[in-house]
Amino acid sequence: MRVAIHQREGSFSRGWVHRLRELGVDFDYVSAYDNDVISKLQNFDGFLWHWHQGDYRDHLIAKPLLDALGRAGKKVYPRIETSLYFDDKLAQKYLLEAIGAPLVPSYVFVDFDKAIEWARNTDYPKVFKLRGGAGSLNVKVVKNLHESSALIKRCFSRGFPLLDRVESLKDAIWRWRRDRSLDALWLVAKRTPRLWIRSKRERLLPRQLGYAYFQDFVPNAAYDDRAVVIGNRCFCIRRHCRPGDFRASGSGLVQFDKEIFPAEMIRSAFSVADAIQSQSLALDYVYRDGVPLLIETSYGFTADVYYSCQGFWTRDLEWHDLPVNPEAFIVDDFISHLETK
Template sequence: MAQKYLLEAINAPLVPTDVFYSRKDAIEYVKNTEFPKVFKLRGGAGSSNVKLLHTKADAMKFVNRAFGVGFGSYDKWGNLKEVLRKYRLGKSTSREILKSLRRLIVSTEFANIHGKQKGYMLFQKFIPNNTFDIRIIVIGDRAFAIKRMVRENDFRASGSGFVRYDREEMDERCVQISFDVQKRLNASCVAFDYVFDEDNNPLIVEINYGYAIEVYYPCPGYWDRDLNWHEGKFISVHFIIDDIVNSLQEANKV
C-alpha cells in the first residue's frame, strides 16, 4: 500500500493501483470499474496474498470482508494448495504437507503478531498474458536478474519455483528502470518485479527490501550502472558488505 504512494510520488512505472479506506468508496469503485482486477494484501511473499478478482461479485465479497472480519495475514488454505502443488512437482516433502495441515488449526506466530488485515482494499490493474515476471535486484551500482515462469493455469510467477537465469532471457529495459528508480529512492538494496503490458512495456508490480538469497546463487553475472555485463558467479550479499566497507572507508578519508 505504501509502495503505491511512494512509487507514484517519484513517477515510477507502477501498474495502476487503487486503494480505498472505506466500504463506500470501495463499492463505488467496484461498480464503475472493469474486471478482472488483482487483489493484494499489504504483506505476503511468493504470491501468497495475491488473487485475481474475476467479476464484480467476487470483488464485492472481498470488499465486505475487508471492511468486516478482515483477512488473515496467513492464507492457510492457499498455503496447503501451494504445498500440494510443490509436492506433485517433487519440490516439497510430506513433512511440509503435515506442517501445512497443522497450520489449518494452529495459526503461525507471524499471523498472530500481524493480526487481521482489514480497513483497506487494494486493487491493481490486471496485466494479462504474462507467462513470467522479471525480478531485478539492485545493490549499490550492480543489478542482477531472474525470470520466474507462472504456475500452471495461473497468472502468478513469484514462488512458482520455475526460475530461469540466462542473461538472454532478461529484458534490459527492466535493468535500466530499476537503476533509475533505485537512485530516486536512494535505496542501497531493492528488488523489483516486472510484468509487461499489451505494448510490451515493462511495469512494476511491486518492490521488496529483502529476498531469498539462495535463489540468486546460479545467476551467471550482473550489470553495472552503465549496463556493462560482468560475467561470473557471485554471492549477492557480499555486495552489501562491500558497499558498507567502502562507505566507511570513504567516511574515514574525509
C-alpha cells in the same frame, strides 16, 4: 572495525558471516529483540539485520529501531530508506507513483462506499492484494463485481489474516508435486495442522482490515522478471507462472539467460533504486505491449536462487560475467561505506 549481526535462520546473516570472515572483519551477534540493544550496539561500527515480514516482532520494532540507529549516526542495513516500504503494497503505490516509476495501475480505498462505487464502475478482471505477504499467497484474481464486492465487504468488516493458511497449504502441496522431495513433503506435514491450529507468531501478526487494494490485471503474462539492484550491480531472474495460474512469485520455475532481459527494464530498476536510495532492492516487472511495468518491490529476498545468475549489469549497462552473491555484495558495500566514514 567491528560489525554486529542479528542472526536468523534462512536470512542473509549466514552469507554475511561468511563474507566478513573472508574480509577479516571483526563481528559478533547482537539480538535486535534485546531490551538493551541500543547500549549493546554502542561498541560496534555497524549493524546488519535482515528482518522478516512474517515475524510479529520484526513488524513491531524493525523500522523504528533501524531508523533510530541511523539518526544517531550508526551505519545500519537496512537503512530506513531501504526498508520503509517493505511488505507494504499500499505504501509502495504512493512511493512509485510519486517518483514516476512505471507501476501497474493500482487502486487503494480506505472508505467502504468509495470502494464499492469503484467496483461497480471498473472493468474486470482485477487483482486483489493484501498490503503484506510474500510468495503471492495474498493475491487473487477478481473476475466480476460479485467477487470484488464480497472482498471489499470483508475488508471493512472482519478483515483477513496476514497468513492465508489454506493458500499456504495449497502452495506447499504444489511444491511437493513439483519437487517430490523430502523437504517439500515435510513442508506439507508442517503446514497441514495449521489449518486448525495457529502458531503464536501467526496470532500476533496484525490482521488486515480497513482498506481495499487492487491492481489492473495484465493479460497474457506467462512470467515476471525480477531485477535486483545492490549498489552498482543489477542481476535478474525470470519467474514463469505455475501451470494454470497467473502468479509467478514462488513458482520456482526460473530462467537466468542474460539475453532475455530487456535493457529498458534494467535501466528502470537502477532508476527506481536510485530514487529510493535503497541499499538493496528487488523489483518485479510484467510487460504490457512490451513495456515493463512494476508490480511491487522488496528490500529482502531468498538469496540462494540468485547464485545461479550468469553475472550482472552495472549502471552503464555493461555486462560483467562474474559470480553473483547478494549477501557478499551487501557486505562489500556496507564495509566500503564504513571505511569512507
